[in-house]
Amino acid sequence: MCGIHAILTPPSSSSSLPDHLPLDLERRLRARGPDHFGQVERRVVVVVTQQEEEEEQQQKEWSLRFTSTVLALRGDHVARQPLTAAADDSRSSGLGSGSGSGSSVLCWNGEAWRVGGRRVEAGENDGELVFEQLLAAASDQGRVEAVLAVVRAVEGPFAFVYFEGLSGRVFFGRDRLGRRSLLMADLGGGGLALCSVAGEAGEGWREVEADGVYVVKVGEGSTERHDWVVGEGAADFVSGIGRFNRALPSGSCALTAGSPSVGMLRQQLLQSLRLRVLNIPLPPDSSAEAKTRVAVLFSGGLDCTVLARLCHDVLDPDQEIDLLNVAFENPRVVAHLQKENGRLPNFYEACPDRITGRRSFAELQNVCPGRAFRFVAINVPYTETQAHRQQVISLIHPHNTEMDLSIAYALYFAARGQELCTEPNDPRPYTSPARVLLSGLGADELFGGYSRHPSAFQQRGYAGLIDELLLDVGRLGKRNLGRDDRAMAHWGKEVRFPFLDESLVRWAIETPAWAKCDFENGEEASGVEAGKRILRLLALELGMEIVAKEKKRAIQFGSRTAKMESGRVKGTTLIS
Structure with missing residues (x-):
């Protein structure tokens, strides 16, 4: 970076x-x-x-x-x-x-x-x-x-x-x-x-x-x-990377653990991760061998946990892996919890991503007993959020909506990687030394993880699903990755996206839709839901049954950065 x-x-x-x-x-x-x-x-x-009376x-x-x-x-x-x-x-x-x-x-x-x-x-x-x-x-x-x-x-x-x-x-x-x-x-x-x-x-x-x-x-x-691609057929390329497979199945095609695409996805992810997590140099001022060079932006969801699990297969046994899990003090939610419980609860541990994160962390420890995973619980008080508000707003410029800000808050504090002392007698807080961060972004677009994907299938079958997937992949270059980069790089960290490796994206868009997600067959066919079924089946193959069944949740709701002051604020509202 x-x-x-x-x-x-x-x-x-x-x-x-x-x-x-x-x-x-x-x-x-x-x-x-x-x-x-x-x-x-x-x-x-x-x-x-200059053209005047004489040149x-x-x-x-x-x-x-x-x-x-x-x-x-x-x-x-x-x-x-x-x-x-x-x-x-x-x-x-x-x-x-x-x-x-x-x-x-x-x-x-x-x-x-x-x-x-x-x-x-x-x-x-x-x-x-x-x-x-x-x-x-x-x-x-x-x-x-x-x-x-x-x-x-x-x-x-x-x-x-x-x-x-x-x-x-x-x-x-x-x-x-x-x-x-x-x-x-x-x-x-x-x-x-x-x-x-x-x-x-x-x-x-x-x-x-x-x-x-x-x-x-x-x-x-x-x-x-x-343009990125020129010449004959350039218009058919999606995101300048490859041609989308628009083929329709000739019959029923169930996606199961034995499907070839599941094994291919594992190979593609391992290849992508090797590029991104091996041979990371020590910081120039480091005098000792660092045991933690990689951290995962870790909500405990399917995408990031699969990456953490595969990192275990790639990294040397003595390399530690930090799992950065962020939770916020949301005054509106805290007031509701206090009213509901009659006392002030541990609102950080009540955050959806904290609950999911600890559950997935426990499963990782069980599946990978020899690996030192460190769960970094990043608790962000409301006063800390407000203290950094103007800086985050400046970093994400020219993006300027409440949704931009709520997402940026989560990424900004997660990338800092610093646990905060919340009690007077807390030990010295831990700050992750990792300068490379991994994100699971891209899996939803490639493998059908959004709620609109089953809706498109219900309305028009595989033709509708393919159109929706094609739309999502074509918009990858227009996503807010520039905004996210500015928010996280401020801490001298670099975020890397294994799912967005060009080779993996090319393979994914050239793979038929039914070999990635399976809205035609119910959960009973494979034990996991249809959205991103290829990735869920890979999680099962990797020994993570609980993770394979995790539901998708937007980062601003999982970490509770959304609607901190009022429940009536819309995501499209401009920042005041």
Whole structure:
């Protein structure tokens, strides 16, 4: 995880370019990337032809500044960003200082698991590898297409800004599924600002869409968008990843534990997890071997518990796994519980996700007796929520509804990973040292986990279900992952999504609907409900019968961040 900021300042404003970033913005960028802070500047001379009585050419100088902060999680060293090298030196490693208008710059915030079909090895830094390929592309005659080809061949979550020095173009964008944040704001005179997060003065920022790669020629002002997939059949691709299987079954197709798709899902998840949890380096200032490098955002539900269980199969036996379970003091709910019980109950332990979390934690301990799972009970008093309210609102900008805020609260405090002392004699609170967090997001869209999926099947059978699943998968890149990234990365943590690995998503959308969820046959056919049945059957195979039967619950209701002051507030209400 890293922080990115880039600003393209037109000639009319270059003299007023401040020496430093606004302090609040620099603080937020440093919070995202605590291991390194770097800046470089470039000047680009643009020749402008003025049409008057006689054509007159004038040279206008644009100022460009690139800022990167780094959370070092890839390779055997801290890759000091922004990465720079002379654009005519494709042999450079990307670590030189670089200078002048012909020097290329890369600000990289991502995890490239595969580049050009090749897996990035444990000792390699993915940003440096991508930069080397971009520099090589600069020597190509069709520079724009060559650069686009490099970016299109990257698999993994990322956001980036790349200045190609020879042509004076700036390329920027987010990955196909929008797993990393990147905001943009238009400046006067054709100028442009790009950033991972808005500062306190956040007016004018909007999210860069995850629908392609954007290119702007310095001095021209207009921005071009280039699709992720081009050529014949490009329109058939979903989220720029693969073609959705719209086949209808020829007869009754029961999904059972012996179905091939269940075993394939296990293989796909294990492959995805190996990329995301193995070879995580120690923090640069760590002097001792860390036993906890991975934590799971843990509600105790089906998706996250399956991930925790499979992590046990992947990680070395001595690696501990933190399970981050968050519960909030909701004044409205607390008042109701006190009235109902005649006394003040332990409202944290009464939270739905805390109840589910402890139950699933116990089952994990039973199934994996040799693994040190740590249940991290993150209790958030109402006063603590209010103390951080403005910061969370600023982080999620430009999202600004009550639902955005309630979801962000849960993710923000879960990512902090800190147990709070709630009694005077409590021992020193534990804070998870893990800098990599795992999320189960994506399973509902891929495998039919929402309530509207059985409704679609009841109305139109498999044709209706397929249309609904296709709609959900197609919207993955438009989900609020940028908002979630900004809320969680503030603590110097990186969230990774095993269900959203490109290979897994491609396999899932190419698999027939009846091999993923089974609304045609009742629970008696397999022992678990129809929604996400493929994942529930996998949970049974992994020895987790209780988890296999867990119901879906939205995070804001499970952790009780929703409607803290009034039960009449709607999720779409704008934050006041």
